[in-house]
Structures are given as C-alpha cells and as structure tokens.
Amino acid sequence: MADTPSDPASLAKALEDSRRESHELRSELEETNRGVLALYAELDAQAEQLREATALKSRFLAYMSHEFRTPINAIRSIARLMADGVDGPLTEEQHKQVGFIQTAATEFAEMVDDLLDLAKVEAGRVEISPAWFEMVDLFSALRGMFKPVLTNPEVNLVFEEPHGVPKLYTDDRKLSQILRNFISNALKFTPRGEVRVSATCVGDRVTFSVADTGIGIAPEFHQTIFEDFAQVKSPLQKRLRGTGLGLALSKRLAGVLGGMVDMQSEPGVGSTFSLTIPVRLEQPQDNG
Ligand code: ADP
Numbered sequence: 681m682a683d684t685p686s687d688p689a690s691l692a693k694a695l696e697d698s699r700r701e702s703h704e705l706r707s708e709l710e711e712t713n714r715g716v717l718a719l720y721a722e723l724d725a726q727a728e729q730l731r732e733a734t735a736l737k738s739r740f741l742a743y744m745s746h747e748f749r750t751p752i753n754a755i756r757s758i759a760r761l762m763a764d765g766v767d768g769p770l771t772e773e774q775h776k777q778v779g780f781i782q783t784a785a786t787e788f789a790e791m792v793d794d795l796l797d798l799a800k801v802e803a804g805r806v807e808i809s810p811a812w813f814e815m816v817d818l819f820s821a822l823r824g825m826f827k828p829v830l831t832n833p834e835v836n837l838v839f840e841e842p843h844g845v846p847k848l849y850t851d852d853r854k855l856s857q858i859l860r861n862f863i864s865n866a867l868k869f870t871p872r873g874e875v876r877v878s879a880t881c882v883g884d885r886v887t888f889s890v891a892d893t894g895i896g897i898a899p900e901f902h903q904t905i906f907e908d909f910a911q912v913k914s915p916l917q918k919r920l921r922g923t924g925l926g927l928a929l930s931k932r933l934a935g936v937l938g939g940m941v942d943m944q945s946e947p948g949v950g951s952t953f954s955l956t957i958p959v960r961l962e963q964p965q966d967n968g
Pocket of ligand 1: 866
C-alpha cells in the first residue's frame with residue numbers, strides 16, 4: 681500500500697499532483713473527443729458521398745439502359761424482317777447468320793431490361809402493384825410461358841399442385857419474374873432429369889422452390905451467387921454465360937416483396953433455389 685502523507689506540506693503537494701494529473705487526463709480526453717467528432721464528421725461526409733455516387737450510378741444505369749432500348753429494338757425488327765424474307769429469300773447460311781444476330785440482340789435486350797430493373801430497385805423507384813390471386817393461375821401461366829422453350833426431351837418441367845396455399849396478396853408480376861429467372865436458370869443448367877416447381881405455406885409465409893437435377897454449383901460460389909454479375913467458373917456455366925444479373929435482381933425483387941431468396945446446391949446432384957414471401961404483402965405506410 682502507498683504511504684499516505686501525514687504532514688500538511690506533503691498533503692498539499694499530493695493534492696496538487698493529483699489535480700495536475702486529472703487536468704492532464706481531462707485535456708487528453710477532450711482531445712480524444714475532438715478526434716472522434718472529427719472522425720464522425722468525416723464518416724458522415726463519406727457516407728453522403730457514397731449515397732450520391734450510388735444515386736448517380738443508378739441514374740446512369742437507368743438512362744443508359746433506357747437509351748439502349750431503341751437501337752436494340754431496331755436491330756431486332758430489321759433482323760426479323762430479314763429472317764421472314766420480306767426483301768427476298770435468304771440462303772441457308774444467311775438464315776443462320778441472321779439467327780445469330782437475333783439471339784445476340786435478344787440477350788442484349790434482356791441484359792438491358794435487367795439493368796434497368798436493378799437501377800430502379802436501387803433507386804427505390806419500383807412500383808409495387810399487389811393484387812389477390814391464386815397460385816394455380818400463376819403456375820399455369822408459367823407452364824404456358826415455358827412450353828415453347830422446352831426443347832430438351834431429357835428434361836421434365838414439373839409444376840406441383842400447390843396444396844394448402846391460400847390466395848396470395850402480392851405483386852404477381854414481380855413474383856413471376858423471380859420464378860421465371862429460377863426456372864430458366866434451372867433449365868439451362870440441367871442436361872437431364874427434371875426441374876420441379878413447388879409452393880408450400882407455413883404460417884403467414886409461402887415458400888416457392890425450384891429444384892433441379894442439374895450440374896449444381898460448387899460450394900465456393902454459394903456465398904456470392906446472388907451478387908451483381910456473379911458467375912460460376914465451370915466449363916458449362918461459362919459456355920451458357922448470361923449476364924450474371926438475374927439472381928441479383930431476384931434477390932432485390934424478393935426484398936421488395938418483403939421476402940428473401942435462398943439456395944442449396946451440390947455439384948453433380950442439383951440445385952434448389954427458393955423464395956419465401958409473406959402471403960399478404962404489407963404496403964409501406966404512407967405518412968405523407
Ligand atoms: P446468368 O444470366 O449468368 O444466368 P444469374 O444471376 O441468373 O445470371 O446466374 C448466375 C450464375 O449462377 C449463372 O451464370 C450460373 O453459373 C449459376 N447458376 C444459376 N442457377 C443455376 C442452377 N440452377 N444450376 C447451376 N448453376 C446455376
């Protein structure tokens with residue numbers, strides 16, 4: 681234990697020492713405080729810059745994708761006229777080449793649409809139009825949509841009868857967009873077997889699953905698969921490369937519908953992509 685000074689002179693000195701010490705401590709603390717405040721201000725400024733940059737990026741994406749639409753549509757229309765032989769018949773080789781132009785222009789158009797949608801979601805400018813509808817109707821619409829593209833006889837596209845799923849109140853177009861994306865990916869990466877679409881309801885949430893028996897996704901890509909421009913580096917996945925935006929958009933749209941996406945996959949066995957959303961979409965309160 682430290683000695684306690686007993687005489688008044690030592691006491692006064694000890695008091696003076698501790699006063700000086702506490703003064704030093706206080707000024708040190710004040711300095712630290714000033715530093716923290718400056719750091720906060722800097723962080724605020726950086727966050728603001730980041731917000732501005734994100735807003736600018738979204739606006740740029742929106743303008744750019746919008747501007748791209750006119751020339752792409754022109755290319756597609758002219759290619760269609762050529763393919764239809766409006767200005768005279770084409771040779772077999774010319775048909776093939778015009779076919780390439782059409783495929784490339786369609787892919788480009790899809791990418792532009794995805795970009796525009798992404799920009800809209802990021803800018804918080806997606807309009808949600810919820811309505812009541814039956815799952816059976818959505819499944820039958822999807823079945824009709826995919827019928828013309830089911831060209832591989834070794835793959836079955838199965839829509840399970842949705843049992844116990846009540847009427848939903850959500851934006852059916854956005855829901856359909858997410859499911860279409862899951863299904864077309866599943867068909868793309870499933871050389872044989874089946875792609876099974878199902879819906880189950882637990883409490884006030886409904887989960888849609890698109891399960892395939894395809895090539896699967898290696899574990900190292902599971903974390904990043906829903907990120908913008910994420911693509912898997914395997915030979916088939918590289919060959920069938922799309923834009924890498926579909927899943928990122930699906931994830932964002934799921935958020936807009938108050939839900940979330942998930943994925944399970946095993947290479948060589950298959951993948952299951954799922955979407956869980958509330959049965960009844962709660963509209964954000966308008967306080968304005
Ligand atoms: P893309 O336009 O490239 O298909 P997505 O965001 O939809 O973009 O998908 C990203 C990548 O995830 C795909 O390129 C593919 O490599 C992989 N992928 C998506 N779905 C599946 C699936 N069902 N089976 C295997 N790989 C998949």
